[in-house]
Amino acid sequence: MSKDVEFQDVVYTVKENSHSVTDSKKKCLLQGVSGVFKNGQLSAIMGPSGAGKSSLLNALSGLRTSGVSGNIIRNRKSSCFLTQEDYHQPYLSVIELMQMACNLKLKPGVDHESVIDDILKNLNLNHRRRNFANQLSGGERRRLSIALELVANPTIFFLDEPTSGLDEVTAAQCVRLLKNLAKQNKTVVCTIHQPSATTFALFDHIFVLARGQCVYQGGPTVLVPFLSKIHLKCPTHYNPSDYIIELCDGDDGTIVSALSRETQNGKLVCCLDTATEIPINQMCPVDAPINMKNAVTSMFLEKRKSKSGALLEKMKALTKFMQNDHAVSGFRQFSVLFAIMMLKIWRNKSVLLIQLFHHVFCGVIFGMIFFKAANDGERMFDHLKFCIGIIFFLAYTQIIVPILAYPSEVKLLKKECFNRWYNLLPYYTALTLSRIPFQILFNLIFLALTYGMSGLPVEYFRFGLYAVVGLIVSFVAEGMGLAIGATFSITNGSVVGPLLIAPLLGLAIYGFDFAADIPIVMYAIMKLSFVRVGVVSLVLSVFGYDRAQLECSDVYCHFDDPKVLLRFLRIEKVYLWNEIAFLVMYIVVFRTILYLSLKRRILS
Numbered sequence: 294m295s296k297d298v299e300f301q302d303v304v305y306t307v308k309e310n311s312h313s314v315t316d317s318k319k320k321c322l323l324q325g326v327s328g329v330f331k332n333g334q335l336s337a338i339m340g341p342s343g344a345g346k347s348s349l350l351n352a353l354s355g356l357r358t359s360g361v362s363g364n365i366i367r368n369r370k371s372s373c374f375l376t377q378e379d380y381h382q383p384y385l386s387v388i389e390l391m392q393m394a395c396n397l398k399l400k401p402g403v404d405h406e407s408v409i410d411d412i413l414k415n416l417n418l419n420h421r422r423r424n425f426a427n428q429l430s431g432g433e434r435r436r437l438s439i440a441l442e443l444v445a446n447p448t449i450f451f452l453d454e455p456t457s458g459l460d461e462v463t464a465a466q467c468v469r470l471l472k473n474l475a476k477q478n479k480t481v482v483c484t485i486h487q488p489s490a491t492t493f494a495l496f497d498h499i500f501v502l503a504r505g506q507c508v509y510q511g512g513p514t515v516l517v518p519f520l521s522k523i524h525l526k527c528p529t530h531y532n533p534s535d536y537i538i539e540l541c542d543g544d545d546g547t548i549v550s551a552l553s554r555e556t557q558n559g560k561l562v563c564c565l566d567t568a569t570e571i572p573i574n575q576m577c578p579v580d581a582p583i584n585m586k587n588a589v590t591s592m593f594l595e596k597r598k599s600k601s602g603a604l605l606e607k608m609k610a611l612t613k614f615m616q617n618d619h620a621v622s623g624f625r626q627f628s629v630l631f632a633i634m635m636l637k638i639w640r641n642k643s644v645l646l647i648q649l650f651h652h653v654f655c656g657v658i659f660g661m662i663f664f665k666a667a668n669d670g671e672r673m674f675d676h677l678k679f680c681i682g683i684i685f686f687l688a689y690t691q692i693i694v695p696i697l698a699y700p701s702e703v704k705l706l707k708k709e710c711f712n713r714w715y716n717l718l719p720y721y722t723a724l725t726l727s728r729i730p731f732q733i734l735f736n737l738i739f740l741a742l743t744y745g746m747s748g749l750p751v752e753y754f755r756f757g758l759y760a761v762v763g764l765i766v767s768f769v770a771e772g773m774g775l776a777i778g779a780t781f782s783i784t785n786g787s788v789v790g791p792l793l794i795a796p797l798l799g800l801a802i803y804g805f806d807f808a809a810d811i812p813i814v815m816y817a818i819m820k821l822s823f824v825r826v827g828v829v830s831l832v833l834s835v836f837g838y839d840r841a842q843l844e845c846s847d848v849y850c851h852f853d854d855p856k857v858l859l860r861f862l863r864i865e866k867v868y869l870w871n872e873i874a875f876l877v878m879y880i881v882v883f884r885t886i887l888y889l890s891l892k893r894r895i896l897s
Contacts, residue, residue: 296332296448296480298353301560301589303327303363305348305505322348324505325363327559329588330482330498332448335468335475338484338503339534341542346397346484349454349502353482354451356711359897368743372449373442373712377457379434380705381426384635384640387413387437388422391444396629397714398445400620412440412771416470419739427663432463436470445620450474452483461489468495499534500559503541508552510588518583519563523551543624561585619713626719634727648735653685656739667748667835670843670853675862677805683743684827687736687763687799691770692777692794696786699778703894710895717895721888729735736767749835757843758834758869765876766827772883773823779890808863823879829864830872837869 305323322345330336338346352355354374382390388409395405413419417435421429426437435455442450455471456464468488469862472495475481485492493499493513501509509516516533520526525535525548529781541549556563566582569620619626638645663679666672710717740763744756777793800822804811819825836855847851859865 295822296371296478297366297450298330298480298482298590299366300353301327301364303349303352303361303365305345305352305357305362306360308528322505323352325558326502326505326507327557327571327589328500328507328510329562329773330480330500332480333475333478334480334497335472335495336480336482336498336500337488337496337502337612338482338502338540339488341538342486344502344541345505346486346502347773348505349500350451350453350482350484356451361689367449369821370713371447372451373445373447374451374708375438375442375455375507376704377706378704379426379431379438380708381434381437381441382637382705383427384637385633386425387418387571388425390437390441391422392541393629393633394441394444394625394714396621397626398620402818408444412443416440416443429461431459435459435467437757439470439474444847446577447476449480450482450705452481454485455483456485456492461492465492465495468492472497487538493532493534494848501541503544503549503552504546506549507556508541508549508554508557508615508819509558509563510559510561515563515565515583519555520652522583523555531749540735548593552820556585560588562588584676619716623716623719625722626715630715630720630723631727633663634723635730638727645731648731649738651690651738653742656742657746658682659686661744663743663747665746665748668750668844670845670850673852673858674806676835676858677832679743679747680831681802681828682822683740683763684766684801684831686739687767688797688824688827689794690771691732691767692774692790695778696790697778697783700781700783703779703891705711705870706891707895715890717892721891724775725884726868731772732767733764736764739763750841755834755840758838761825762830762834762869762876765880766823766830768882769823769827769879770802772880772887776883776890779887779894797822797824805862808861811863820875823876826872826875826879828871829862830876832862833864833867833869833872 302325304321304325304584306319306321309318309544325347326345328788337681338349340346348357352370353367355367355369356374382393385393391409391413392405395403395408399405399408410419416439417608418433418436418440421433426434429437434891438656439450450471452471452877456467459467471483472483475497487494488889495754496513499511499516500507509519513533516537517527517894520533520537524538524832541552550806555561562585563583564586566584621629636789659679659682666675667679706720709715710720737760740760741756749755749759773793774790777790780786799818801824803819804815840855843850843853843855852861856865
C-alpha cells in the first residue's frame, strides 16, 4: 500500500449549534479539498483560525469519520495520531512507558531493550529515562509522545499543533526533529498556526487552508512567486506564512476564491518550472518561473469497481475488522494493562493515604454515634439510621470519586486505542479488576469498625452478610460513578452525578415510618434505587436470620424482637439473596453502560 496520503474532494460537515430545537443547520468545515502528502516529506497544514486545519487532519487520520465524505487513501494500520496535548500514563517513568509500549506493540521475540535504547538516543531522551512524564519539559513530553509511537515503527505520523505551547527555539527544534523523522522513510503531516520564518522554511510541503478551501499547495520557497503570479506581492523582509494568513484572514472572500481556483482546491500543486536550486532558508525570486502540476495521481488512475467488486471489498474490510490485528493477544494486553494499573494505584500514595484516613475516620465517627446501641430494643429508628448511614457512605464515596477523576483517563484511552495500543475489552477488564483489591480493603476496614463499635452480635456469619452487602453496594456505586465519568466531562459529570444521586437517596429513605401504607406500585418504583435495595439488604443482614432478642429496660418493649421490626417495615417476607441478586443486576447494568460509553467515546 502507498506510504503517501492522498485525498480528493473531501467534504466535512457538522451540525451547527442552534437555540432552536427544529433548526438542523449544518456547517461545512471542508469544501471538497484535495491534495497529497508525500512519503519522506514533512508537510504542514496552515491557515488562519477556523480555516479547517484540525478538521482536515482529523478526517485524514480517521479520527473523525462522521460527516466526512470524499476519497482518502492512507495506510490506517501503519499510521498514528498525536494530539495537541501530551497525555501520558501518570506515575510511570520514561523507561517504564517505553517498556509498556514495547510490551503492547511488539511481537514476542523482539529485543525490547535495543529498540528502547535506539529511540531514546535518537530523540535525546536517554538522560531522562528515569524521570516521570510530568517532570519533563514541554518539548521533552512532545518527544516522548513521538518515542512511544515509534516503537511500532509507523510510516505515517499525524500531529495536531506539535509546536503549541513551546517557545520559538523549542518549536524550531521540534520541527527539525519531525523533519529528521520524515527523512527516515516516514510521512509526517502536522497542523501549525503561524510559524516563524525560520520554522516555515524547514517544511518540505505546505498546504494552506482558508474557509475550508485550499489556497496553496507546494514548497515553502515557491509561495512568494505563486502569490506574485496573481498580483499579490509579499513585502520584502516579510514572513510569507504571515502574509498569506493575513491575506486570507482579512479577506471578504475574493482573494480566497481566486487562490482556490488557481490550485483547483488542492488538485494542483505549485512547483518550480526549472531545475534551479534554491538555497536553503531562501525564497524563490518573485519572477521565478513556476507551474501547476496534478497533485493527486493514484485516485485519478483508479478504475471504478463493479458492484460485486465493491461488495467483495466490504466483506474483506469486515473480516479485517473482526480479526485481532494487534501485535499481541488480548490476554497479553490485559496482563500488561493490569500490572500498569496496579503499579499506578500503589505509587499514588497520597490518594491511598487519604482514602485510608477517610474510611477509618468515618468508621470511627459512625461507631461513636451508635456506640454499643445495636442491642438496644428501644432505639428502633436509630437502628434504621445506622443502616441508612452505612449505605449512604458507601454509595456516595464510590460514586463521586470516579466522576471527578475518570474523565481525564478517558482522553488517554481514546488516544491509545486509536493508535492501536490495545483493544477496549482487555482495558475494560483490567480497569475493573485492578480497582477491586484496595476497594475491598478500605471498605472492610470501615465495615469492621462500624460493626464492632456499634455492638452488633459477634457472629461470623452475620458479619459476613453485613460485609457482603456493603461491598456489593460499593461495587454498584463505583460502576455508576465510572459510567458517569466515561459519559460526561468533569464539569458536566459533577452536575449529572448529584442529580442522579438525589432521587436514589430520596427513594432509599421513603416510607420507613409508614411502611404498611406504601402502595404496591411504589414498592416497584423503590426497586429502581440500588441505595434502597442496599438499605433493605443491610437491615435483613443485621436483624434477620434468627437474631437474638434485644435488650429492653422497660417491662414491655415493642421492638425487642427483631422480627417485629422486620414486620413493621414489611420486609419480613423479603429474601436477602433476592435483594443481593438485584444489586448484582445493577452492577451488570452500570458496567455495561460504562463499556458502551467508552466504546462510543472511542468510535466517535
